[in-house]
Amino acid sequence: MGPCTIEKLEPKPDFDLFSFLDLCQETRLEGNVMKRLGELWDQWFDNLSCYKVVCGKISYLLVWLPEEVETLVDDIWKKTPSEGYFANMLAQYLCMQVVNELIPQVETVGCAPAPRPTESLRQVLADFDLGYHEEMDVLNRRFAVVTFYPFRGGCEICHLQPQCPKGNGEKGSSVLLPGYEQQGAGA
Numbered sequence: 001m002g003p004c005t006i007e008k009l010e011p012k013p014d015f016d017l018f019s020f021l022d023l024c025q026e027t028r029l030e031g032n033v034m035k036r037l038g039e040l041w042d043q044w045f046d047n048l049s050c051y052k053v054v055c056g057k058i059s060y061l062l063v064w065l066p067e068e069v070e071t072l073v074d075d076i077w078k079k080t081p082s083e084g085y086f087a088n089m090l091a092q093y094l095c096m097q098v099v100n101e102l103i104p105q106v107e108t109v110g111c112a113p114a115p116r117p118t119e120s121l122r123q124v125l126a127d128f129d130l131g132y133h134e135e136m137d138v139l140n141r142r143f144a145v146v147t148f149y150p151f152r153g154g155c156e157i158c159h160l161q162p163q164c165p166k167g168n169g170e171k172g173s174s175v176l177l178p179g180y181e182q183q184g185a186g187a
Helices: 019-023 031-047 066-081 081-102 106-110 120-125
Strands: 004-010 051-054 058-064 144-146
Touching: 019 081, 031 081, 051 081, 051 120, 058 081, 058 120, 066 081, 081 106, 081 144
Parallel strands: none
Antiparallel strands: 004 051, 051 058, 058 144
């Protein structure tokens, strides 16, 4: 397979308060929290990376926030867990709003299926200082998405389906984030 081509994209996602509240399972936000979230949205949007990657016949959308966002969210969480929760949700929401803007079917289906990590894709990710978690084929960053671009299907084509509660028809929690595994589990 030849080298991949990479195209920088310039999305302009909207912040929809109602969908954000739905994601957070909240009905309202205090004014000072909303103000802080607005500041974080602007700051993080300026540091968001978004690329179309074409490797052979397969195209991907790659969206991520820098590692500094993870560190900041962790710091906020240590000081004020409730604000840390909202900051964490905001970072996830920003990434997914970009995906939803560029691939509207993802929002309808409710899943951005993860592709099988090919060697070409792994190399592109490494060039961006991203990669896969050692024990799972999920990205090693909390606020990052790689999916097929354009839309190719939902859960039925997702590489993570065997580990995904939604993909297995279960209700409840989502995929466990790397770095947040229960200490001692599987060790």
